Amino acid sequence: MSIPPAASKVVIHVAAGIVNDTKGRVLIAKRPEAAHQGGLWEFPGGKLESGESVEQGLRRELAEELGIQVCVSRPLIRLSHDYRDRRVLLDIHQVLDYQGIPQGREGQPLEWLTPEEMDADRFPAADRPVISALRLPSRYLITGAAPAAPDAFLMHLEQRLARTGVPIVQLRAPWLDTDRYADLARRCAALCRRMGALLLVNCEVELATRLPVDGLHLSEQRLLALDQRPDLGRCLIGASCHDADTLARAATLGLDYALLSPVCPTRSHPESEPLGWKRFAELVDPAPLPVYALGGVGDPDLQIAWRHGAQGVAGISGFWSRSS
Template sequence: MNTPAKPYVRVAAGLILDTRGRLLLGQRPDGKAWPGWWEFPGGKIEAGETVEQALVRELDEELGIQATRVYPWVVHVHEYPKSIVELAFCQVTAWQGEPHGRENQALDWVDPWDIRLDESEHPIAPGGGSLLPAATPPLRWLRLPTHYRVSHIGDPGRLDAWLAQLRQELMLGLRLVQFREPDWAGDAASLRQAFLDTLALCRQHGARCLINSCHPPAWWPQADGVQLRAADAARILAQDTRPPGWLGVSAHHPQDIDCARQLQADFVVLGHAQPTASHPDRPALGWDQFRRLAATAGRPVFAIGGQSLDTLDIARRHGAHGVAAIRGALV
């Protein structure tokens, strides 16, 4: 007997964040599926609507606000017992009006860091109520920093200058660093020392330090995770292994992003988005192509290539979670 296919529903969901970093949750009222559960405001995307148009309409209907700054973020597919839901998550950081429950739903502003998981990995709101199961991934992604520094030391003689620069950035709030030195001019011992010094400095400031897969796999477990080059990600996928800790995958083409999904990477670094001195012989993706590829990742995407603090807003408008930079200022 053939099992009927589950309905496939496309939804725009808004992570509404105020200036204090608090997240707005709504409680599903009686009469709807999953009554009493907490969710991100939003609703079905109607025919002919873009994600942003649908979300603006839904937030007006549900909360009485007019969203004025909407960043596309991550498209995530979640299978419920009776349906499959494609959730286009967006971050909403500016609006007009005061949110109120126009459908008699309760609302609550919460600190995302106060939301915990129960033994089944279901998110529990600070007041004790449960969030819908599809809320788990975006809550984890929301804790990922938006600035990703990539090292460019080059040789042992520049190590002290790099550490001084990194220390300054860490003191100003940088929380995600990648050690990547493919063209190291010194010997293996000096390279390893540079890695250990970078790692120690990050740990002192509560920042995560990932190591690029161009470096020996024996070093990987010491870091907080691994940033896989696209070729290394494909090789590791074929071996059916996954490095320990946080996992980023560098991507340039759709097949790289597919590999990241299969590896269940925590994030993707996609580029190069704009012309960059690191790859002068390769054409840049451009922002339109970047957005199309980012929308297929199913996880946060960092833009790399010509990025800095000055490009963060345009990157986010094209679906990036944040920006990664080798030379550009990030703090």
């Protein structure tokens, strides 16, 4: 059987929804055995009809499939995936409010799972980055300059976590040597566990394997030096990116997320030309992984970040340096 060239493949535009219950679990539905990717689980939704917006199609599909009325939703992630015979364009929305009790109105089995319980092998390949997006928060703190003494650094981190509630932290401290960085990382890891946050280290891969942390963040230089994803078990792995090539590299290595910067002008890198939101969206649209907006952004920019395809916002000044 010959495989159609990419240009001739049928493009199927799908709107799907992330529907949560009161326990924070996500609703998934099983595809009919006779369907494309039959027998696998997916997020409820379906093909857009001619002239429909994503929001209109989502409301119609979830009403037909589940018997619920979507009241409020927001973009979560947009993905394109090539199968042998077709290309699927997925617009995934987080359903923030709905009415009704979800039921399999088309006879499809339903299941409620937390994102951590989801097994990517049970889902179509196109849906797998969605699981990463569900496991990641919308706000991401990067540590910055602080008093050199570890105790003062930890006190500042504790204060910022308590005030902002950001659930993921990247320990960025390039001024420390390896031993001092490792010691600080161990102490930060204990603090983050106590406060319910994840800690990612920004260091050499080998050092990360020896630290009790939740993940590794790769600098652009470290990203480009790798030819495969580091073997860190179930740890999150992300990378700093600045253009289409580095985003593609992060996706090829199967990383869990990327930081794309700078979106807006920053005081820390005044020489860097900002991407702006339009260019940010153009770079993120083909990227098959969650991407955070970084550079001159913070909590007030979450809505605009979501509208431009971002997982959320990351920052030093927005979360680490602010006094409020």
